[in-house]
Amino acid sequence: MGKIWEFFEHLDEYVYVSDPETNQLVYMNQKALKSYGFQSKEEIVGLKCYEVLQGNSAPCSICNNEQLRPGYFKEWEYYNPVVKTDFRIKDTLVEDDGRMLRMEIAIDCGHSGDRETSMDYHKMEAAMNQAIRVALRQETPNQTLEVLLELLGKTMEADRTYIFEKNDHGHDDNTYEWAAKGVTPEKDNLQDLPPEVCDQWYQKFAGYQNIVTENLSEIRDTDPEMYEVLSKQNIHSLVVVPLYDDEKVIGFYGVDNPPAKYIDFASEILQIMGHFIVSSIRRRNLVRRLEIMSYTDPLTGFGNRYAMEKYVSGILPQTKIGVVYCDVTGLKRVNDEEGHSKGDQLILRACDCLRGTLKEFDLFRIGGDEFVALCRGMEEGELYREVEELRAELDREHVTMAVGAAVNTLGSVGFDHLLTEPERRMYQDKAEYYRKSGLNRRRQ
Incomplete structure (x- = not known):
């Protein structure tokens, strides 16, 4: 060879x-x-x-x-x-x-005859079709959107491509971004933008208009809020189109500093691809909802056992883990005598106590009346102080929970035995409660 x-x-x-x-x-x-x-x-x-x-x-x-x-x-x-x-x-x-x-x-x-001055529209359209095919091969909707922005940016020879979405309180977040080599990414600086920044854009979006700015100086006087944001990013031209979901504007996406030869038909290309982007965002949102349902306890909002296993799988073997194992005492009696709605209220009061005191911990409901709190990098002295604060809060709220705690590492006990010692101590605490209260545990 x-x-x-x-x-x-x-x-x-x-x-x-x-x-x-x-x-x-x-x-x-x-x-x-x-x-x-x-x-x-x-x-x-x-x-x-x-x-x-x-x-x-x-x-x-x-x-x-x-x-x-x-x-x-x-x-x-x-x-x-x-x-x-x-x-x-x-x-x-x-x-x-x-x-x-x-x-x-x-x-x-x-170079074909007019390649120097303008890319043929059909060539661009074919390139975008190719981008969509490549993006569809990706394993997750997030990867699909990231690959699509990258291929769009490279095909249009732009400095940056991006997607903005409305967040829960009506501000705009830059959720996805691709930046060309040598161009400074701006995503981290463009989170939670107040409505007044993009207000004029959204007014145009409401009328099904796109934003095409060939020279940024055009908007210096007419849209000073947006001009200030864009000028800081070294943007001199851009094309932006709205993203609609069921006729509601959910955000926008665009390209920064594309060559002048592409601007004439860039908005049309972006508008066509916008439907595919919205479809990918819908799939992403569905995946997120399914993930929340898979890893979240619906009553308390705490993570479930699967979430706990996922959390622990990301901890290095040598890292110390503070574990607090809790059991709501008397839940069965409340359910049997007062009804499950009262039992749910008792569980939620217990959760409020855990949430209010164990603020550095990740919280999980692993059974009907059992809860686990985990905190990586915690020393024993600190853990026991946290437990004492929890006990005091439980007393104030008239919630009875048995509590056991220990510090360990995965390297010393492994995942299967991470909860063994805290659980044993929790049962000791429960037995001590029944001994002191004189209650019959079986009847309870």
Whole structure:
């Protein structure tokens, strides 16, 4: 294979080779290296072909690996957005020490007539269709939205693409963002924007209008609030379209600083893709609701046993974990004699005590009357002070709970026995309560 590479090394065509199983680049000749901004072959080691050749963060939807076989060339044409030129491409499979590799030879056909001044609308539309296909392959709605913004930004040669959504109190949050290489991300600075900042935009959205600003200075006097926000981000032009869900505006998304040649039809492209973005947001919200239902106790709002297991799985083995194990005493008697609604009220009063005192803890309901509070990085002395505060609060609220506490690490006891010692101490506390009160535990 070495001599074959020597043959391709100084050709005027682009030649690159990748592993179809891992998508890792194996070889690029001098023409390809230079065009894609590399100085040596060592720089491409470990890089994915779709990252380098297409500027994508996920495998290309146009990939034809499954159609290739040794000794035959697959020929096709393609406009490459990274090097910005049309290619006539020949693909095949070659064997190297028992493994099959994909080899691509790309002949530069030059820029089509009006490519320098305006990308053909249909080319842009095709690129967006490709972006949607790639985005749909992602495992989660969040990944779908992130990949879509990245491909949109690269295709439109923008500085930044983003999605803003209305939060629970009517302000705007920048929930997703892609920034081009060398462009400062702004997402963290654009949370909880007060309504007056985007007010004029929403007035236009209500009339089904898009925002197209070719020169930021145009809005200096007419929309000073927005001008101040945008100018701080080095934005000189933008295209923004609203996101509608059941005819209600739920936010907006857009691109910053696209080349002037794209602005004429950018809003139409974004408007078409907006329907897909709203669909992805709906799926994300559904996943979130299902996750909340799966990990949350509906009565108390505390995490359930599954949530506790997930929480513990993220703790390093050597980290100290403060554990408080609680049992609401007398719940069965209240349920039997006063009804389950009174029993629920007792549980909620107990939860208020836990929530009000164990403020640094994560709280879980793991049974009908059993609760666990966990806090990583806690020392024994601090834990026992927290427990004493809890006991005092329980007395004030006339709630009886048996409490047991201990500090341990997963490395010393493992997950299965993390609760063993706190639970044992809780039962000791319960037995002591019955002994002192003189109540018959069985009858209770």
